[in-house]
Amino acid sequence: MKYLYYPGCSLEGSAREYDRSTRVFLTAAGAELTEIEGWTCCGASAAEATSRNLALALPARNLALAEKMGGTKEILVPCSACYLNLKAVEEKVKRDAALLDRINDILAAEGLHFAGRVRVRHLLEVIVRDIGPDLISKKTTRSLAGLSIAPYYGCQCLRPYAIFDDPEAPQSMAPIIEASGAAVHHWDMGGKCCGAAHMNTKMAVGMELVRSILSRARGADAVVTVCPMCQMNLEAYQDKISKLSGENLTVTVLYLPQLLGLVLGLSEQEVGLDLNLAVTAGFKEKLRESLDTAAWRRSNRLDNHRRMAADV
Amino acid sequence: MTTKVKEEIDFSDAAGSDDLTPVREMVQACIQCGTCTGSCPNEFAMDVTPRRLWRLVLTGQREEIFQSQTFTLCSACYYCTLRCPRGLPLTEAMGALKQLAAREGLTRHRQSILFYKSFLESVRRHGRVREMEFMTLYFNAMKNPLLPLRFAALGVKLMLKGKLPLQIPSKGGGALAALFRQAAELEEVP
Ligand code: SF4
Ligand code: SF4
Numbered sequence: 146m147k148y149l150y151y152p153g154c155s156l157e158g159s160a161r162e163y164d165r166s167t168r169v170f171l172t173a174a175g176a177e178l179t180e181i182e183g184w185t186c187c188g189a190s191a192a193e194a195t196s197r198n199l200a201l202a203l204p205a206r207n208l209a210l211a212e213k214m215g216g217t218k219e220i221l222v223p224c225s226a227c228y229l230n231l232k233a234v235e236e237k238v239k240r241d242a243a244l245l246d247r248i249n250d251i252l253a254a255e256g257l258h259f260a261g262r263v264r265v266r267h268l269l270e271v272i273v274r275d276i277g278p279d280l281i282s283k284k285t286t287r288s289l290a291g292l293s294i295a296p297y298y299g300c301q302c303l304r305p306y307a308i309f310d311d312p313e314a315p316q317s318m319a320p321i322i323e324a325s326g327a328a329v330h331h332w333d334m335g336g337k338c339c340g341a342a343h344m345n346t347k348m349a350v351g352m353e354l355v356r357s358i359l360s361r362a363r364g365a366d367a368v369v370t371v372c373p374m375c376q377m378n379l380e381a382y383q384d385k386i387s388k389l390s391g392e393n394l395t396v397t398v399l400y401l402p403q404l405l406g407l408v409l410g411l412s413e414q415e416v417g418l419d420l421n422l423a424v425t426a427g428f429k430e431k432l433r434e435s436l437d438t439a440a441w442r443r444s445n446r447l448d449n450h451r452r453m454a455a456d457v
Numbered sequence: 458m459t460t461k462v463k464e465e466i467d468f469s470d471a472a473g474s475d476d477l478t479p480v481r482e483m484v485q486a487c488i489q490c491g492t493c494t495g496s497c498p499n500e501f502a503m504d505v506t507p508r509r510l511w512r513l514v515l516t517g518q519r520e521e522i523f524q525s526q527t528f529t530l531c532s533a534c535y536y537c538t539l540r541c542p543r544g545l546p547l548t549e550a551m552g553a554l555k556q557l558a559a560r561e562g563l564t565r566h567r568q569s570i571l572f573y574k575s576f577l578e579s580v581r582r583h584g585r586v587r588e589m590e591f592m593t594l595y596f597n598a599m600k601n602p603l604l605p606l607r608f609a610a611l612g613v614k615l616m617l618k619g620k621l622p623l624q625i626p627s628k629g630g631g632a633l634a635a636l637f638r639q640a641a642e643l644e645e646v647p
Binding site: 154155157158159160161183184185186188189190191192193194195196197198199200202203206247250251252253254255300301303304305312313337338340341342343345346347348349350353354381419420422 | 498499501502529530532533534535536538539548552553555556559568569570572573574576577580584585586587588607611614615618619620621622632633635636637638639640641643644
């Protein structure tokens with residue numbers, strides 16, 4: 146499992162724990178990442194809203210850099226917005242040679258050329274397809290039994306390109322969560338929109354979208370996400386939204402690889418749990434309890450084995 | 458340096474003569490079934506429904522299209538694109554309208570335009586967006602002293618977590634200046 150790694154801008158700043166947990170979890174699962182040398186911004190939602198050419202050239206620049214690297218042509222992307230920007234260029238040039246020419250005319254300004262020979266993959270796809278629940282169960286040193294986890298996919302890893310999941314009723318995370326020992330919180334908000342950049346320009350609308358998601362997360366111990374924008378929207382405005390709606394909507398929100406890293410035996414520190422904005426005290430307590438119980442059960446089981454062996 | 462984003466744009470109230478043709482071509486096959494409207498998570502906040510917006514595009518009603526906030530309320534969830542029975546690239550069409558509004562610097566959409574332009578200015582300078590610089594550019598361009606307050610609490614939270622690297626604001630080396638220039642020059646080429 147070798148991948149070129151495109152972290153994207155957020156993972157260097159407000160989503161540092163996503164970068165950290167992605168790296169340590171994938172390494173623990175046996176994958177190898179090589180960061181794309183000299184990568185730059187994919188254009189986020191800003192390029193698409195401003196200039197068609199930039200919306201093509203900014204992602205394409207990174208694909209061209211990836212092509213120049215030796216070895217694998219698989220690019221792993223943890224941010225759903227980056228993923229879709231890069232993926233859209235990969236997909237569009239396959240069917241449109243003129244578009245590829247147009248892109249290369251722009252990239253020529255930097256002496257770069259894109260041939261269209263890369264495969265862009267979302268972190269979630271790599272987790273569910275390449276790593277898979279079996280490997281996670283096998284490598285699991287701890288269990289999250291007793292916790293209920295709400296899988297949140299957001300939009301852009303699911304749509305418009307239906308690569309690894311059902312874009313209407315996503316479910317790829319369920320077996321992964323179950324492999325961790327936790328229960329899946331069943332809800333119908335997994336693929337709903339968090340409002341993306343609305344929190345900055347249309348705050349009232351963004352708050353309403355997030356409110357409807359958080360209110361359906363009630364009963365879950367945590368929500369897991371696979372995108373820094375979703376994560377920020379769901380975790381950063383909980384107090385404000387709770388106050389406005391008159392109900393307590395606080396809930397722990399984690400990145401999927403943070404949760405999985407813990408299960409594989411990594412520490413809270415190693416997966417960056419101290420960096421999240423919404424981790425409730427109750428959740429931490431329950432998490433530690435669950436991990437402890439699992440450790441206790443295992444050592445107990447070992448003791449029993451030893452005792453039995455001694456008896457014989 | 459921080460006022461730069463604002464100076465570059467010549468805001469105006471009137472939608473100019475920029476061509477709607479590319480957008481019209483994208484939605485040409487619309488049968489007005491309303492699936493897009495029914496699928497849109499932001500429809501509750503829109504003054505014109507997506508279905509009606511496509512009708513306005515097809516009949517070339519520029520004034521009404523750009524008066525409306527509908528396209529700026531698209532958060533690119535791709536539900537409509539996924540479900541449209543005619544398979545039309547609707548999210549992309551929303552994007553194309555955003556681009557037209559940005560190109561013409563329509564005052565009505567000033568906030569979104571300045572937000573995205575500030576973001577891209579930081580990218581042009583450094584190659585990667587610097588969240589602090591980008592928000593500073595945005596606040597300065599908006600010239601609204603109350604706006605930063607809305608983000609102050611979050612900013613402090615992020616800073617305490619060490620998530621907002623305090624880079625010295627700078628024009629940078631114009632890391633992507635050449636690419637941006639080329640993209641702008643070729644924008645006119647159909
Ligand atoms: S879903 Fe497609 S065909 Fe139906 S109204 Fe919307 S754009 Fe037209
Ligand atoms: S892509 Fe935009 S217009 Fe379409 S359903 Fe989503 S938010 Fe609405």
